[in-house]
Amino acid sequence: xxxKTTFTSHRGLxxxxxxxxxxxxxxxxxxxLAPLRGVRDRLGGITREVVDLPGLAEPEVMRHYVRxxxxxxxxxxxxxxxGSCTMKHNPRLNEKMARLPGFAxxxxxxxxxxxxxxxxxxxxxAHWLKTLTGMPEVALxxxxxxxxxxxxxxxxxxxxxARGEIQRRMRVLVPESAHGTxxxxxxxxxxxxxxxxxxxxxxxxLEAFRDKLGDDVAAIMLTNPNTCGLFERDIIAIADAVHEAxxxxxxxxxxxxxxxxxxRPGDLGIDAxxxxxxxxxxxxxxxxxxxxxxxxLSERLAAFAPLPRVVAxxxxxxxxxxxxxxxxxxxxxxxxxxxxMGMFVRALAYxxxxxxxxxxxxxDDAVLNANYILAELNGTMTAPxxxxxxxxxxxxxxxxxDTGIETLDFAKAMIDEGYHPMTxxxxxxxxGAMLIEPTETESKASLDLFIATLRDLVASAKAGDTERFTxxxxxxxxxxxxxxxxxxxxxxxxRSTEKKQVRAAE
Amino acid sequence: xxxxxxxxxDRATMLERIGVENIDALFCDVPAEARLDGPVDxxxxxxxxxxxxxxxxxxxxxxxxxxxxxxxxxxxYRHHVPATVDHIIQRSEFLTSYTPYQPEITQGTLQYLxxxxxxxxELTGMEVANASMYDGSTAxxxxxxxxxxxxRRNHAVVSGRVxxxxxxxxxxxxxxxxxxxxxxxxTIQGAEDLLSSVDENTACVVVQxxxxxxxxxxYTELAxxxxxxxxxxxxxxxxxxxxxxLKTPGTMGADIVVGEGQSLGNGLNFGGPYVGLFAARExxxxxxxxxxxxxxxxxxxxxxxxLTLSTREQHIRRDKATSNICTNSGLCxxxxxxxxxxxxxxxxxxxxxxxxxxxVDLAGRLGAIDGVKPIxxxxxxxxTIELPQPADMVVEAxxxxxxxxxxxxxxxxxxxxxxxxxxxxxxETCAPEDMAAYGAALKExxx
Numbered sequence: 001x002x003x004k005t006t007f008t009s010h011r012g013l014x015x016x017x018x019x020x021x022x023x024x025x026x027x028x029x030x031x032x033l034a035p036l037r038g039v040r041d042r043l044g045g046i047t048r049e050v051v052d053l054p055g056l057a058e059p060e061v062m063r064h065y066v067r068x069x070x071x072x073x074x075x076x077x078x079x080x081x082x083g084s085c086t087m088k089h090n091p092r093l094n095e096k097m098a099r100l101p102g103f104a105x106x107x108x109x110x111x112x113x114x115x116x117x118x119x120x121x122x123x124x125x126a127h128w129l130k131t132l133t134g135m136p137e138v139a140l141x142x143x144x145x146x147x148x149x150x151x152x153x154x155x156x157x158x159x160x161x162a163r164g165e166i167q168r169r170m171r172v173l174v175p176e177s178a179h180g181t182x183x184x185x186x187x188x189x190x191x192x193x194x195x196x197x198x199x200x201x202x203x204x205x206l207e208a209f210r211d212k213l214g215d216d217v218a219a220i221m222l223t224n225p226n227t228c229g230l231f232e233r234d235i236i237a238i239a240d241a242v243h244e245a246x247x248x249x250x251x252x253x254x255x256x257x258x259x260x261x262x263x264r265p266g267d268l269g270i271d272a273x274x275x276x277x278x279x280x281x282x283x284x285x286x287x288x289x290x291x292x293x294x295x296x297l298s299e300r301l302a303a304f305a306p307l308p309r310v311v312a313x314x315x316x317x318x319x320x321x322x323x324x325x326x327x328x329x330x331x332x333x334x335x336x337x338x339x340x341m342g343m344f345v346r347a348l349a350y351x352x353x354x355x356x357x358x359x360x361x362x363x364d365d366a367v368l369n370a371n372y373i374l375a376e377l378n379g380t381m382t383a384p385x386x387x388x389x390x391x392x393x394x395x396x397x398x399x400x401x402d403t404g405i406e407t408l409d410f411a412k413a414m415i416d417e418g419y420h421p422m423t424x425x426x427x428x429x430x431x432g433a434m435l436i437e438p439t440e441t442e443s444k445a446s447l448d449l450f451i452a453t454l455r456d457l458v459a460s461a462k463a464g465d466t467e468r469f470t471x472x473x474x475x476x477x478x479x480x481x482x483x484x485x486x487x488x489x490x491x492x493x494x495r496s497t498e499k500k501q502v503r504a505a506e
Numbered sequence: 507x508x509x510x511x512x513x514x515x516d517r518a519t520m521l522e523r524i525g526v527e528n529i530d531a532l533f534c535d536v537p538a539e540a541r542l543d544g545p546v547d548x549x550x551x552x553x554x555x556x557x558x559x560x561x562x563x564x565x566x567x568x569x570x571x572x573x574x575x576x577x578x579x580x581x582x583y584r585h586h587v588p589a590t591v592d593h594i595i596q597r598s599e600f601l602t603s604y605t606p607y608q609p610e611i612t613q614g615t616l617q618y619l620x621x622x623x624x625x626x627x628e629l630t631g632m633e634v635a636n637a638s639m640y641d642g643s644t645a646x647x648x649x650x651x652x653x654x655x656x657x658r659r660n661h662a663v664v665s666g667r668v669x670x671x672x673x674x675x676x677x678x679x680x681x682x683x684x685x686x687x688x689x690x691x692x693t694i695q696g697a698e699d700l701l702s703s704v705d706e707n708t709a710c711v712v713v714q715x716x717x718x719x720x721x722x723x724x725y726t727e728l729a730x731x732x733x734x735x736x737x738x739x740x741x742x743x744x745x746x747x748x749x750x751x752l753k754t755p756g757t758m759g760a761d762i763v764v765g766e767g768q769s770l771g772n773g774l775n776f777g778g779p780y781v782g783l784f785a786a787r788e789x790x791x792x793x794x795x796x797x798x799x800x801x802x803x804x805x806x807x808x809x810x811x812x813l814t815l816s817t818r819e820q821h822i823r824r825d826k827a828t829s830n831i832c833t834n835s836g837l838c839x840x841x842x843x844x845x846x847x848x849x850x851x852x853x854x855x856x857x858x859x860x861x862x863x864x865x866v867d868l869a870g871r872l873g874a875i876d877g878v879k880p881i882x883x884x885x886x887x888x889x890t891i892e893l894p895q896p897a898d899m900v901v902e903a904x905x906x907x908x909x910x911x912x913x914x915x916x917x918x919x920x921x922x923x924x925x926x927x928x929x930x931x932x933x934e935t936c937a938p939e940d941m942a943a944y945g946a947a948l949k950e951x952x953x
Binding site: 124 | 643
């Protein structure tokens with residue numbers, strides 16, 4: 001494909017932007033600061049000479065980041081069907097509320113008497129989360145989903161230790177379809193990870209699971225709805241079996257958005273589950289964080305919940321920040337301070353906006369949208385499991401057989417059509433997996449265009465137009481990037497000599 | 507509902523195309539005994555206006571830092587964040603995008619992460635930095651685990667002058683991971699004996715600069731001694747603005763530097779979200795936790811950026827990963843890097859000096875009050891004072907007078923005999939009249 005070149009390297013509205021190190025200077029600044037008075041310093045001579053970092057004036061900074069922003073895909077621009085990630089609309093009301101000075105401009109260690117509203121908000125959020133999940137306790141402080149997993153598994157570990165079984169109960173069962181964070185979390189706590197195979201219908205193989213149980217099993221870590229987008233039909237039997245064996249049931253709640261208001265995890269026998277506020281309750285993903293991973297706990301684990309805790313005291317709400325660390329009490333502390341307050345405000349604003357009725361509708365529409373995609377595309381693409389699915393539709397790469405096109409190529413061709421690709425090659429139990437999660441905030445028209453686009457792509461693939469795929473993307477800010485080179489010739493920071501090298505290469 | 511585009515006609519058409527009678531049919535895999543018949547016992551939906559009203563009611567029960575003379579620190583600092591920063595992080599393309607797994611359409615995120623890594627490496631004086639952690643405390647916990655991996659030893663020694671809640675996070679992770687830890691009892695001043703706890707099992711020694719009580723330290727000699735014993739030195743920085751004027755941990759010989767980046771670009775937010783900084787020597791790169799962004803080229807040879815060395819990470823390595831971290835603090839690292847780009851090197855240095863001058867000024871004023879004894883010989887923008895009565899009661903009395911006067915040491919170390927000690931911070935946001943008001947209120951409370 002020939003391409004028009006330009007003198008500036010800009011291409012119409014798409015503007016080339018160099019690194020801040022190539023356009024800024026140490027003595028340039030976009031901030032006016034009060035002059036120094038020259039008082040005698042108390043730094044003990046432990047000082048540095050220079051800070052070799054570039055600065056820019058305010059208009060230059062604005063241009064730099066706005067130009068960079070325009071090289072990103074975003075939910076606000078279009079469908080972002082990343083399975084398991086739940087890229088739904090982020091209401092701006094929530095941003096506005098999080099910026100109220102009463103929430104944004106308070107210090108975590110101010111006296112409790114000056115932050116009663118903040119403690120009330122945390123208490124209110126806890127009430128919503130406990131009610132929606134049917135669980136008696138919630139630890140708010142974990143900072144992300146994986147951190148919530150860690151919190152839940154720490155509570156389980158503490159409970160096992162309190163029972164005096166820590167020497168022998170160190171095996172954790174994890175389905176092979178699990179998120180990578182599950183085995184990583186278990187391993188971080190010294191547990192050994194034992195994989196459970198999947199059955200032909202994309203769920204835990206109940207018999208294989210029962211065979212794995214024993215008095216050395218600490219817990220099962222199960223995602224529900226699972227990473228194939230399916231509800232684990234045998235979940236109550238699984239819970240009963242693991243409890244009978246003396247173990248605990250950790251549920252990865254990444255997909256809670258599919259069932260919120262429809263079923264409560266507490267009614268399924270779950271002992272611990274993290275909730276990604278940045279998925280189910282729509283706090284923005286922000287290019288990879290910050291998230292928040294409050295973790296609900298069953299009666300069996302409630303006493304082990306980490307510090308701090310919000311409790312009602314004599315003169316209002318109080319923060320319990322210290323424990324006596326005796327066995328059977330709080331297992332310790334996950335973070336400095338009290339958790340992701342900014343995310344708590346956003347999530348609660350989202351919950352209050354939807355209400356109990358609206359949250360149930362969220363699950364209904366998310367599941368409806370995913371099933372619509374599954375129904376409309378199955379036959380064109382290949383679905384490894386029978387529906388109905390929950391909030392995401394899983395396809396494999398069987399439909400690309402003999403086309404010479406792989407899942408990666410197919411995904412990159414979607415970029416040229418203006419879509420962010422779906423999650424690829426995950427879950428691992430399906431060959432060349434493509435996991436599509438439309439979420440409830442897509443309209444039918446949006447889904448119809450997406451479906452038509454995928455049908456057109458599949459038709460191209462089958463007609464032998466491999467170039468549309470293997471050379472894609474052609475219309476993105478960059479062509480396909482060389483990830484192997486990035487890992488082999490590591491350049492992880494700007495070095496001043498680099499400027500010349502890059503120029504020479506051009 | 508204002509966030510849901512489907513209407514009932516759409517829903518009916520779609521159900522028909524799917525081939526089911528009603529929505530309940532799609533939930534057929536949920537065990538019947540666990541299905542909810544109707545909404546749970548929570549309020550129903552509210553308009554945007556009503557939610558705003560309810561939120562305002564809660565927010566108004568708090569005393570914002572900006573509404574009062576304000577002097578709290580202890581790991582979270584109030585700095586002026588330029589308006590530009592908040593605009594940049596609210597750009598749809600940054601705010602509503604995901605982790606940059608598809609680099610061709612996330613170069614915006616990837617380029618600022620590369621710039622962020624470069625800035626953090628320069629600030630800390632280290633060779634490499636990652637693309638951020640949750641916050642300073644979790645970064646500190648991960649640093650200790652990394653030191654265990656690097657040295658294949660199983661014990662850590664933590665200074666009594668590291669932020670107590672950071673110590674709690676480190677201790678919790680270490681305990682759960684089956685590692686040992688010696689926490690030296692906290693002392694405010696004087697030489698601290700860390701080396702006598704170091705033996706052949708010691709993977710690392712963890713110190714903080716400026717330390718929890720505010721003092722500035724040069725750890726160069728400690729670094730040499732720690733290295734001579736085959737262990738690593740981890741330096742924690744909870745006030746990242748201090749890196750603008752203090753000798754860098756890298757220059758002192760640190761092997762891993764972790765920090766709280768909140769001070770640049772990020773508000774107080776009652777403790778989160780913040781942004782963890784993580785930097786190390788290049789030779790330890792493959793044991794680092796978290797995401798790394800690297801430079802490469804596209805099919806036309808044009809420069810671009812991608813996430814790299816992901817073979818360390820959980821989504822590839824699963825139970826063999828260096829950490830379980832997935833989501834980090836992307837948007838907070840954008841705020842950090844944008845603020846730093848506005849400041850520039852000289853600007854940051856100026857800001858740091860300005861903070862220090864404010865603190866020197868305040869220490870002088872408070873020290874002149876009867877019964878108040880400043881403790882530190884050196885400090886950056888925070889110091890400890892000894893009061894003639896319990897600091898928590900003084901702070902409450904100051905709050906009644908509309909002054910947020912600092913953080914009682916006993917709030918963080920309840921049983922160390924620190925009842926009468928108060929941590930006081932001053933930044934560029936403290937106006938001269940704030941300091942005067944503080945002085946007057948403290949005098950009144952103590953009289």
